[in-house]
Amino acid sequence: MSDDSDREWWSERPSDHDRPGDAAELADAADALRDAADALRDTATPSAPPEEGNWDFSYMRDWIKYTDNGTAFKYAAFSVGPLWTIFLGAQGFSFATAVGASLLGFIIVGNWHLRAERKATRLITWGFPLGLAYYAPIAIVFGLAEVLVGG
Structure with missing residues (x-):
């Protein structure tokens, strides 16, 4: 049972020569995930309401018209x-x-x-x-x- 083929994937330790390449790939994957998270956040967030003007009399007009x-x-x-x-x-x-x-x-x-x-x-x-x-x-x-x- 001490055979290498019986070991699970998470128990394996990569050798030291694999780490620099893995770090670059992990950094690229992290950037891709960050971009995907930003895109999802922008998609899920409602757009900002239109900016209100200081001199908006629509409330008075609607009050006179509809009440x-x-x-x-x-x-x-x-x-x-x-x-x-x-x-x-x-x-x-x-x-x-x-x-x-x-x-x-x-x-x-x-x-x-x-x-x-x-x-x-x-x-x-x-x-x-x-x-x-x-x-x-x-x-x-x-x-x-x-x-x-x-x-």
Whole structure:
């Protein structure tokens, strides 16, 4: 049983003259395995997402286009908002009084909207702050005019 043919392949020790050639082959095999691993990693890794810009308004556009609140905001911008601005201007409110009236209207209609959840209440609820935003420049201009005129 001490015959060389009975020995297993892993128990054999290569002779010293085989080692330099084996080292070069092993280095080549290691490089090939490393290249294969890199190729597999690149294949399995998903591509990076596209780089986002700093000024991407698609969220706002999608919000206005596809949600109930966005649609109400859009319609309130040219219906309830300007009407509320005309009302505030016709009453000659100071800006502080207009803020108080808008806040009170927002609270009342907002509470009604929480109970009823109608499109009209959502529209009016968006209209109060928008009308106030439209009224702010008017109040500032007329306030400055009062100061300049002295009245």
